[in-house]
Amino acid sequence: MMKSLFKNLIVFAMLTLAVSSFNGCGGGQPANNATANTNASNANSASMANATEYPPLASALADAEFENLDGTKFKTSDKKGEVVLLNIWGIWCGPCRAEMPELIALQDKYRSQGLEIVGLNIGDEDGGLEPMDAIKKFADAMKLNYTIARSPRESTQQYYAVTKKSVVPQNILIDRKGRLRGVFSGAGSSVYQALRDTIDKVVNEQ
16 A cells, blocks of 8 residues: 555656746746745645645635636636636747647547636736737637636736746646646646646546
8 A cells, every 4th residue: 555655646746746847938927935935835745645635726826816808807716616727828938829739629628527727827028917908819819719817916926836936838737626736837748748647637537
C-alpha cells in the first residue's frame, strides 16, 4: 500500500510540476511576493496529495472576482460542480495564441462532461487592462469557443500566488469539488499532453 501511495505521489507531482516555463511570456503583472509566500503551503500541497486528498483551491483565488465580456462578474467558487480550467493569457503573448487551438479542442471534447475553460485576460505588458472591445475582437478572430473574461491586477496576483510563476500562458485545473488538480505553466507539446491527460482523468471521475 505504501508503494502504491508513493507511486501516486510521484505521478501527481510530475503532472503538477513537470511543465515548461521556457515557452511562455513574462507576466505583465508581477506576483506579490508576500502573498505568494503566505499561500505557499496551499500550492505545494497539491504535489503531495494522493488521489483522495487533493487540496482545495486557495480561498483568495477561489473568491477573486473576474469580469465577463458583458460586464458581469463571477468567482471561481461560483462554478463548484464543474471541472474548471483557468487559463491566463494576453493578446500580446505569442505562446498564448499558439496554445489556443489546444484549448478549443479540449472544450469541444469535454464540454458535455462538465468542463468549462475560462480564458482570463491579464491585460497588457505593463499591467494595464486591455479594452473589452479589443478582447472581443481577438476572441472572435481566433474563434474561441470557451468563456473569455478579464482579470484585474488583484485577481491576477492571487493566481500567481498559487502557481509561483508570473508567466503566461498558465493553466490551473480545478475539479468538481473545488480542489486544485494541476498547474501547467508555459506552452509546448509536453505541457499540452500533461494537460490533456489530467483533464481526461478529472472529468471522468464520479
